[in-house]
Amino acid sequence: MATRQNTTLLGISLMAVLNLGLLLLLLFSTRSIVYSAPAAAPSRPYASYTPTYAPGTPTPTDIWPAFLLRTPFAYTTPFPPPAHTSLDGTYAKLDPSEPQWWSCRRCADYRPVGGIWKLSLDRGVFRVYYAVTGWRSLGSYTVDGDQLYLFNDPYCPWDVGKYTWRLEDGQLLLKEIEDGCSMHLRAENLTLQLWLSCQPPSIFAAISDHWPKPPGCEP
Structure with missing residues (x-):
């Protein structure tokens, strides 16, 4: 009889301990959930950010003037x-076809696409610039009578382009004799349209700056 009572008391004690343990576990779990909830951050306005540039950092409108300072190799x-x-002089043309709005490292160089193209011929240095993407190239040139020779172009350093030229009424016409640069695309680009001179037609026009500038000749 005593043994049965002891067993019953032991069972009751174990049940009480087990219930107490479950209660404590539930209590600590609830506190953990409550305290782990992040506190709401106080609302405040964010200050607007305006990017600044270091003095002398080129901007898109500075590309052409900076390019004119570069020399070929x-x-x-x-x-x-x-x-x-x-x-010698600066020329421009407006290709009416669809522009290439993206820069592409794998695209063929000199590929004729729409937009403003500029050509500078300055004391033996030629420079070609595509204003839409900023693509550009430069090299050396010589003039022999009515023939123009292009060489030292980084996109085709071993090719020599040969052209005939005619300059009349501020319009430069180039015709290819031989030029394999960039899978023949340099010749296609340079001869596709007339190049319009950016030189003022007279001293008065140069001083007053009142003359109809071709597209691409604006500063």
């Missing part, structure tokens, strides 16, 4: 004498 042919030629 003599890959295979020595530089010609830095002498003025009858072709």
